[in-house]
Amino acid sequence: MLRKHIVILGGGFAGVEAAINLAKERYFKVTLISNRPYMYIYPTSIWVPTGESKFSSNLIPLKKLAERRNFNFLEEEVSEFFGTEKYLILSNGEKIDFDYGIVAIGAGKLKTKGSENTLSICSEPEEALDIQKRLELLIAKGSGKIAVGFGTNPKDKSAVRGGPGFELLFNIHNNLKRLGIRDSFELTLFSPNPVPGARMGKKPVAIMEKMFKSMNLKQRYGKRVKEFLEDGIIFDDDSKLDSDLIIYIPANGGHKNLLKSDLPLDDSGFVKINEFCEVQGFENIYAIGDVAKLEGPDWKAKQGHIAEVMAKNVAKNIVIQENVLPFKKESYIHHINILCVMDTGNGAAFLLRDDKRQILLPMPIFGHWLKKAWGLYFKWSKLGYIPRIPGM
Ligand SMILES: Cc1cc2nc3c(=O)[nH]c(=O)nc-3n(C[C@H](O)[C@H](O)[C@H](O)COP(=O)(O)OP(=O)(O)OC[C@H]3O[C@@H](n4cnc5c(N)ncnc54)[C@H](O)[C@@H]3O)c2cc1C
The missing domain is CATH 3.50.50.60 (FAD/NAD(P)-binding domain)
Structure with a gap:
């Protein structure tokens, strides 16, 4: 059987989660392209400057992740992307064709x-x-x-x-x-x-x-x-x-690499998507994570867990579409909240903002170690050494 080729651009929160979920479906060929050889766990990297965490402790090697999770990994920079004709160009000049394209290259900086x-x-x-x-x-x-x-x-x-x-x-x-x-x-x-x-x-x-x-x-x-x-x-x-x-x-702000693409961008340079993360006006092209323009309440924020929700939804929606399943497509909008364990070095504060709640719960000492434990859980569960806890 000719397998559909799904190409994912970017090996961060969004790209990695999409690759893991899509690679479970053996009838897809999944290729993740990242210009870094590792996924960087930004939330726990806050301890690198003070020397409390080694730089290397915050990395997940993408080659190893790809081997364990059965997808292809290319360490390359994508320099051009064309959703209409479904091909991209790497900075080494190579052209790659695909059936589905998922853009997850994060955001640029103002x-x-x-x-x-x-x-x-x-x-x-x-x-x-x-x-x-x-x-x-x-x-x-x-x-x-x-x-x-x-x-x-x-x-x-x-x-x-x-x-x-x-x-x-x-x-x-x-x-x-x-x-x-x-x-x-x-x-x-x-x-x-x-x-x-x-x-x-x-x-x-x-x-x-x-x-x-x-x-x-x-x-x-x-x-x-x-x-x-x-x-x-x-x-x-x-x-x-x-x-x-x-x-x-x-x-x-918008990503510099999107300048050489045909994707629709808003005033800030973020990719315009609908609630299913489908890029507006394109078929089988998606944008997820920080690269995408978020809809939702005024207080919404670009966060790692939202990037992961978008990735999981896109994986589900592609499976529904390919198999003509009688399910409704998943929207990311009702998952919008702000959720974080804000570390203080000697404790932490649990922060939650959603439609109904505005919570800041001090967690002295214990909170600091909870965030550290989350970092280990995140790494090991991504690599498939321990099972995922639903919703985390
Ligand atoms: C210090 C810090 C702490 C944070 N703490 C939290 C937290 O506690 N909780 C939370 O939910 N969120 C947190 N965030 C936000 C979270 O990290 C981001 O929302 C998340 O990383 C977005 O994921 P992404 O995959 O969209 O982008 P990224 O994680 O930025 O990944 C983008 C990937 O694309 C690759 N790439 C870029 N351009 C190209 C190209 N042209 N070709 C190939 N590959 C390319 C990059 O190398 C990278 O691997 C934090 C962020 C920072 C910086």
């Missing part, structure tokens, strides 16, 4: 003047190691000013990534405290948003405010960054925040 003077935990994974080195130098010096912040995308509120900024700041605070040198450091969170974290709801924001006071963390809110300098940040009112180390999470 640029700010002087961003070469910043480091990020949300861009290239290796930058976490650069932050680690810079932190070690400041610790050796015994004092310093550290600014952690994130940008916004005025065209798409769901494209902001603030959570990891809070987590990193709390972890740096607790690390310096453990070393007995916290009082010699100034730690500041900056954001153009007047109330960062507001989409979590009022109660969680009030609790966070208390946490900031108790940790003596400074705030520079409601000002846009005009320029990053080597020794600080200039805001749009021309005020300056002096800083020896600037850790900045740019807002998400």
Whole structure:
């Protein structure tokens, strides 16, 4: 039997989950293409800068994953993608034809003047190691000013990534405290948003405010960054925040590789899809995860677990379509929520926002180890060494 060829672009949360689910159906040939040899587990990478987690502990080798889960893996960069004619071009010039195309290449980052003077935990994974080195130098010096912040995308509120900024700041605070040198450091969170974290709801924001006071963390809110300098940040009112180390999470935007494709993009450059993740105006072409334009409530956010829901749905919907099964296609919209265990270095807070609830539940000590345990579960269950817990 001629097997349908499904090509998945990207080996992150969305691409890997789609590949695992589709490869279970032996009548598909599934190929995952990623420009990295590993899947990077961003949620647990927050401990790399403070040295609490090794860089390598946050990687899942894609070659090994593909062998265990029965799909093909190509370590290549996709440089062009054409959904109408169903082919793509790799950066080595090779052309690949397919029957189904699933785009899961994550998001691009919005640029700010002087961003070469910043480091990020949300861009290239290796930058976490650069932050680690810079932190070690400041610790050796015994004092310093550290600014952690994130940008916004005025065209798409769901494209902001603030959570990891809070987590990193709390972890740096607790690390310096453990070393007995916290009082010699100034730690500041900056954001153009007047109330960062507001989409979590009022109660969680009030609790966070208390946490900031108790940790003596400074705030520079409601000002846009005009320029990053080597020794600080200039805001749009021309005020300056002096800083020896600037850790900045740019807002998400469209992906540069989509410039050479025929996919429909919104104003921010995200791929336009319907509730079944089908790319608008195309047949058998899907976009999932951070690369796609999300629909849903005003407070929605691009998150890993939403990327996985989209991936599972697409796998189901392709199976329904191929087998002409009498089932309704799955929509991702009613799965939209914000869910995270926000680590503080000595505990964590469980955060949940959905249509009905706005919860921030402090989880002292135990929460920190729970998130660590989740990281191990995530890795081993993806590799198929332990069973998946439904819904996780
Ligand atoms: C520090 C941090 C902490 C986070 N914590 C949480 C959390 O606690 N909970 C949560 O739900 N979410 C969290 N997130 C968000 C979550 O990581 C993202 O929503 C998720 O990674 C999106 O998955 P994705 O597959 O769409 O994109 P990605 O994970 O970014 O994967 C994209 C993949 O595509 C590949 N790629 C890109 N371009 C090409 C190309 N041209 N050719 C081939 N391959 C390509 C990349 O190498 C990568 O493998 C966090 C994010 C960060 C940065």
